[in-house]
Amino acid sequence: xxxxxxxxxxxxxxxxxxxxxxxxxxxxxxxxxxxxxxxxxxxxxxxxxxxxxxxxxxxxxxxxxxxxxxxxxxxxxxxxxxxxxxxxxxxxxxxxxxxxxxxxxxxxxxxxxxxxxxxxxxxxxxxxxxxxxxxxxxxxxxxxxxxxxxxxxxxxxxxxxxxxxxxxxxxxxxxxxxxxxxxxxxxxxxxxxxxxxxxxxxxxxx
Ligand code: HEC
Ligand code: HEC
Numbered sequence: 001x002x003x004x005x006x007x008x009x010x011x012x013x014x015x016x017x018x019x020x021x022x023x024x025x026x027x028x029x030x031x032x033x034x035x036x037x038x039x040x041x042x043x044x045x046x047x048x049x050x051x052x053x054x055x056x057x058x059x060x061x062x063x064x065x066x067x068x069x070x071x072x073x074x075x076x077x078x079x080x081x082x083x084x085x086x087x088x089x090x091x092x093x094x095x096x097x098x099x100x101x102x103x104x105x106x107x108x109x110x111x112x113x114x115x116x117x118x119x120x121x122x123x124x125x126x127x128x129x130x131x132x133x134x135x136x137x138x139x140x141x142x143x144x145x146x147x148x149x150x151x152x153x154x155x156x157x158x159x160x161x162x163x164x165x166x167x168x169x170x171x172x173x174x175x176x177x178x179x180x181x182x183x184x185x186x187x188x189x190x191x192x193x194x195x196x197x198x199x200x201x202x203x204x205x206x
Contacts, residue, residue: 086124
């Protein structure tokens, strides 16, 4: 996927159009080379509005609901809706479930709860056009108790090589639920492995 290493602004318009057409047809999931550092530098310069070209920089759509960002970002990062399928969000957003939310009380008024549940279920993983988000919707997300992003098959596949001393044993991380402790772009929906810095350990090279 060498063509993705060229910043779009250096290319003539007709070539950009051709590359966009290629990119739209190309595979993304599981292809480690579809993200790279030059690409990320480009992304970080904030030039995100040239259509499909920059889309692969985001693995899930950033949070776009202010009430959600505030209410569900109070104790941990506001997880993007594309990190779980709608059915899982529905279980998490049930009144009883919010009262006993992974050991915390995250209750909301019924109005707010309904609004946020609607936002989450209409932006769930299975509805995303982004392949990494869709991967979070495959298989179950933890059985029995509340669903977890960290219990999805895709999450476990991507993180099983990381030793627990870097996570539970790491005071600056604590648990895999703290995506943004390691993924520098987590708040923007960018999770690719080239933007990982594990506190106390630095870049992840595998
Ligand atoms: C009062 C604090 C608090 C609030 C408010 C809160 N959460 Fe949580 N949430 C937690 C805790 C604690 C955990 C468990 C973290 C862990 O296991 O390390 C958690 C875990 C989660 C997980 C599972 C993460 C994983 O491990 O995969 C999801 C999903 C989640 N919260 C969604 C939400 C949503 C949606 C809202 C808003 C309705 C919300 N949270 C509001 C405290 C809170
Ligand atoms: C302890 C640090 C750490 C935490 C916390 C963490 N990750 Fe990761 N994540 C990594 C590392 C390291 C990789 C790359 C693994 C590899 O390539 O072997 C990765 C890979 C990924 C990938 C695949 C990226 C790619 O380029 O294919 C996704 C998606 C992802 N993480 C999402 C999440 C989400 C969502 C959360 C929170 C629920 C999270 N991660 C929490 C360290 C972390």
